[in-house]
Amino acid sequence: MTDLSTPAPVTPYAGLAYTPRRFRFDPAAEDRMMRVCGSDAALFGGMVDPAAFIPHAIRESALNGVRENGGVNMLQVVRMESPLALDEEITVSGGITSVTEAPRGMITTAETFYHGADGRLGMALRRVALKTDPARAADPALRGAGARPAPLIDDPEALDPLGAVALTPEDVKTYSAGTANLLHVDPEAAARAGYRAPIVGGSQGVRYMTAALWREGAPGRVELDIRFRRPIFWDDAFEVRAEGEKGARSALCLSRGPKVLMEMRVRRQEAS
Incomplete structure (x- = not known):
């Protein structure tokens, strides 16, 4: 039986x-998070929303000693080779592949793999994240997290509008129930990290986009590169927009x- 007790904190290192x-x-937890983001399990045909694997x-990582408090997503790759069912027993493995220093903290890269009950690879994730020190106030002179990749989208207002969202703090707290990352629920923790208010978790924002993609036709295989350009605060309003033809979005x-x-x-993106 896996020991789920809280392990001693571990400083991330390549090879962990x-x-x-x-x-x-x-x-029930999946239903709570999907409903906050305007979707439900029926949209995904009883399979797990790929965005759900991001916080998982x-x-x-936290179960293996790498604390999530103070972590901010920068880049997330989500590759779905085979949908995994909500009621399926899944095996998870992975680790930390690299660690580098940045102006406002430490940047870690982690890879995580999810196999279905029959051993098939369902999901493969790669996450690049900035980890700030939650006990230390951010230096306002230190902007950003070092070099970032070029943007994917330059002019969002030229894309197809698929919906509008107006967040409330209650929405974000409901979605983030049980999180150990206080950046999403605690104004004081957010202020120490240099944010004007708590910010949404990366997966919450991604769920609006996966729901929009699935509404146009559930893929059987998909690979998504997700970049977090600006913080989304718990009282923000924004639009969901898409590039390319309906059913074949690029x-x-x-x-905002x-x-x-x-x-x-x-x-x-490949059909089932």
Whole structure:
């Protein structure tokens, strides 16, 4: 049986391997998070929303000693080789592949893999994140997290509008119930990290985009590159926009006017 007690904190290092374990998603928790983002399990045909694996991979890291408090997503790659069912027993493994220093903290890259009950690879994730020190106030002179990749979308207002969202603090607290990352729920923790208010978790923003993609036809295989351009605060309003033809989108984003907050490149999309 896997020991789920809280381990001693570990400083991330390249080569840290997670202890493989088996688990099942909590359908009630998934329903709570999907409904906050305007979707439900029926949209995904009883399968797990690929966005759900983003916070799960972060928690998996925490179960192996790498604390999630103070972590901010920069780049997330989500590759779905085979949908995994909400009621399926899943095996998770992975680890930290690199660690580098940045002006406002430490940048870690982690890879996490999810195999179905029959051993097939369902999901593969790669996450690049900035980890700030939650006990230390950010130096306002230190802007950003070092070099970032070129943007995917320059002019979001030229893309197709798929919907508008107006967040409330209650929405974000409901979505983030049980999180150990106080950046999403605690104004004081957010202020120490240099933010004017708590920010949404990366997966919450991604769920608006995966829901939009699935509404146009559920893919059997998909690969998504997700970039977090600007923080989304718990009282923000934004639009969901898409590039390309309906049913064959090449990119989606969350934007506030001309500013892209989060963007997602659809690198591969194949029918079931």
